[in-house]
Every structure is written in C-alpha cells, then in structure tokens.
C-alpha cells in the first residue's frame with residue numbers, strides 16, 4: 001500500500017486473528033477491538049451463561065469436553081497447520097491454544113485492545129467517493145467511550161452467539177425448562193430428567209449424545225430427510241418435528257407425544273451485527289446478509305469486509321482466503337469491480353441457489369458441497385494461492401462420518417499425504 005491505511009478489526013476469534021495477520025503483512029495500520037479479555041472467540045470456554053460481568057451477553061457457545069467435529073488436519077490455517085500426530089479430533093482447549101499460538105507467532109496480540117466492545121460503526125463520506133469509518137468503542141473496565149477513524153473495516157464478530165429460537169404453538173404452556181444450546185455447558189444438570197432436543201445439526205446431534213450420559217431419556221426431534229445412521233445409546237429416541245408443546249411435554253408430527261422436563265433448542269443462531277449503523281447498507285433477512293460480493297465484501301461500501309460468514313466450511317482455511325481476497329482488492333492488487341458488477345455476480349449466484357436449487361434464504365451462505373467451487377472462485381478472481389483440494393475432500397469424508405457414526409468417528413485419525421490425497425491411519 002502507498003500510504004499506511006488504517007484498518008479496524010472487530011473481534012479476535014478465528015477470523016479476526018487471521019484478518020489482523022494478513023493486514024499487518026500488507027503493511028496496514030492494524031487495530032483490533034475484542035470485548036473479551038483474551039483471543040480465541042467462541043473457543044474460549046466459560047461456565048457463565050447469560051450476561052458477563054460487564055452486562056454483555058456471554059459470547060461463547062462452547063461446552064465442556066467438546067472435541068472438534070472436523071479433523072485438525074483441515075482445521076488449521078493454510079500457512080499455519082495444527083501441530084501433532086495421533087489424534088485428529090482435538091479437544092476445544094487445544095484449538096484455543098492453537099489460535100493463541102497463531103496470534104503470538106504473527107505478532108497479532110500487540111494490536112488487540114482487549115475488553116473493548118464496539119458499539120457503533122458508521123461510514124462518513126460517499127460510498128463511491130472518499131469515505132472513512134467512524135468506530136465508537138467502549139473500554140469496558142473504565143466504562144469510557146471513544147471514537148476512532150479508519151479506512152477499512154473487517155467485521156469478524158462470529159455467528160454462533162445469538163440464539164435462533166423457533167416458536168411453537170403452546171410454548172407458553174410448557175411448565176418445564178426451555179433452553180438453547182448456546183447455554184449448554186455439561187450434562188450433569190440433566191441427571192434423571194427427560195429432555196427433548198430440537199434440531200439435528202452438529203450441535204443437536206452432539207448434545208443429544210452428551211446429555212444421554214446423565215438424562216433418563218432423550219428425544220432428538222428433527223426433519224432430516226434421512227435418519228442419521230448413527231447408533232445412539234438406548235435412552236435416545238428420534239422423532240419428527242414437534243407440532244405443539246403442552247404443559248408437560250410435546251406432540252410430534254407423527255401424532256406421538258411425550259413428557260419432558262427440559263426442552264433444549266438446538267435450532268441454530270442468528271447472524272447479527274448490532275454495531276453496524278443503517279448507513280452501512282447491510283441488512284440481514286433470515287440469515288441472508290446482503291448485499292455482499294462473494295459472501296465477504298459489502299457492495300454498498302466495499303471498504304468493509306466480512307470474514308467467516310459461510311457455514312459448513314473449513315473455517316480457518318476459508319477465512320484465510322476471504323481475508324486475502326479483501327486485502328488484495330483493498331490494496332489495488334486487483335481492481336475492485338464496480339458496484340454494478342458485484343451486484344450482478346451476487347444476483348447470479350443467489351438466483352442459482354434460490355430459484356434453481358430451491359434453497360431457503362437461511363441457506364444463502366451455506367457451502368457444504370459448494371465449498372470447493374467457492375474457494376476456487378475466490379482464488380481465481382483475485383489471483384490468490386488456492387486452497388488444496390485435499391482440504392475439501394477430507395471435509396466431505398468427515399462430515400459424512402459425523403452423520404453415520406457420531407459415537408465413534410472422533411477416534412479416527414487422518415494424515416494428509418499431498419495436495420490431493422489423505423489417508424485414514426486409524
């Protein structure tokens with residue numbers, strides 16, 4: 001960059017750390033604001049639920065004893081793999097230690113202002129002309145609010161922190177406890193109880209299994225097109241979606257009903273950016289964040305990037321690519337497309353998703369089988385080193401194993417042989 005451009009990064013999790021690393025490398029003046037007292041984002045486990053000591057919602061959704069649901073061989077960054085051999089599905093503490101060693105290795109920590117909560121981000125100037133970003137931040141321990149000015153913004157606040165709570169008829173009649181997986185920490189409080197877990201995404205499947213170690217019985221209710229092949233313990237039953245709650249339980253689509261002490265929503269999370277003023281031109285409708293170019297550039301103000309929005313991905317790998325993509329555009333390494341071009345590109349992709357494939361709005365940023373194509377597109381458009389094809393291949397294999405054999409798949413061990421090939425060594 002010709003002059004030292006100022007970039008602000010909101011959040012110091014997987015995405016924020018990576019954004020900081022590449023922005024430092026590009027010669028930018030980097031400031032990170034992180035509301036917690038350490039880096040690592042959702043991997044920072046806390047026993048607390050509800051509000052923290054500053055009155056903010058507890059950010060983490062991590063639960064005790066969590067092991068990753070992807071092998072560590074594909075969970076590192078392209079230039080900073082997770083070290084070690086013998087175990088592929090590592091404990092959350094190891095993932096946190098890895099992220100913290102990444103921050104240390106690339107000199108990111110000295111750029112992070114911990115215990116700083118970003119309250120508001122607002123553009124000053126014209127979208128297609130010169131503009132800056134005004135960022136209002138609260139220093140939590142001192143309770144002071146300061147305002148800063150930056151040239152670029154990386155939004156890296158994560159999207160597994162604000163529960164999505166579906167509403168069911170009769171919900172207010174239910175006399176037991178209703179919770180969301182965001183507040184799930186360990187199975188012991190469910191000892192002797194009958195628990196309904198709603199949703200069979202990664203959290204629902206994992207938590208149903210975890211709770212079954214203490215609960216008297218667990219019902220996993222979902223609308224997966226096929227029953228997962230996993231053999232759950234005997235005290236776990238699967239049912240279709242609930243149609244209504246009653247005072248002491250729920251009635252399901254198949255007409256059956258059961259009594260429960262606790263209903264645990266594993267119904268996912270909402271994308272929220274409470275600090276973005278309306279002038280930023282970003283809206284969220286049923287988890288479709290728009291208008292974004294290639295899921296990571298604000299089309300209304302292309303000096304604002306988002307890292308980490310797509311899901312069913314190899315997070316560190318994809319985030320690294322998205323960050324390199326934004327930095328390349330911002331530094332003039334490749335020309336920034338016009339707003340018209342960006343909008344047309346996004347419309348093409350969303351038409352394909354919604355009209356041709358029948359995706360719902362909430363699937364706007366879902367990758368899964370599309371991830372390889374997305375990674376290749378980002379790399380090609382900005383002339384970046386692409387991700388290795390083996391990463392996507394191993395992701396597909398591991399995701400299938402998760403569904404097929406939840407209770408055992410974490411014992412498997414993988415080794416990457418070359419850019420195309422992995423082997424299962426155990």
Ligand SMILES: Cc1cc2nc3c(=O)[nH]c(=O)nc-3n(C[C@H](O)[C@H](O)[C@H](O)COP(=O)(O)OP(=O)(O)OC[C@H]3O[C@@H](n4cnc5c(N)ncnc54)[C@H](O)[C@@H]3O)c2cc1C
Pocket residue numbers: 010011012013014015016033034035036040041042043059061062063066067068069070075116117118119156157158159160161203275307308313314315316
């Ligand atoms: C229970 C659980 C298990 C998971 N398991 C896996 C797994 O096995 N493998 C995998 O690849 N992925 C897993 N994930 C997904 C994981 O969240 C992502 O891989 C990745 O860590 C997300 O990183 P992030 O930086 O986008 O968000 P986060 O890690 O959430 O970090 C966001 C950061 O922004 C900060 N922040 C937010 N708002 C503000 C603000 N206003 N001001 C200042 N700071 C702010 C937060 O404090 C936080 O530190 C899991 C997620 C959960 C919830």
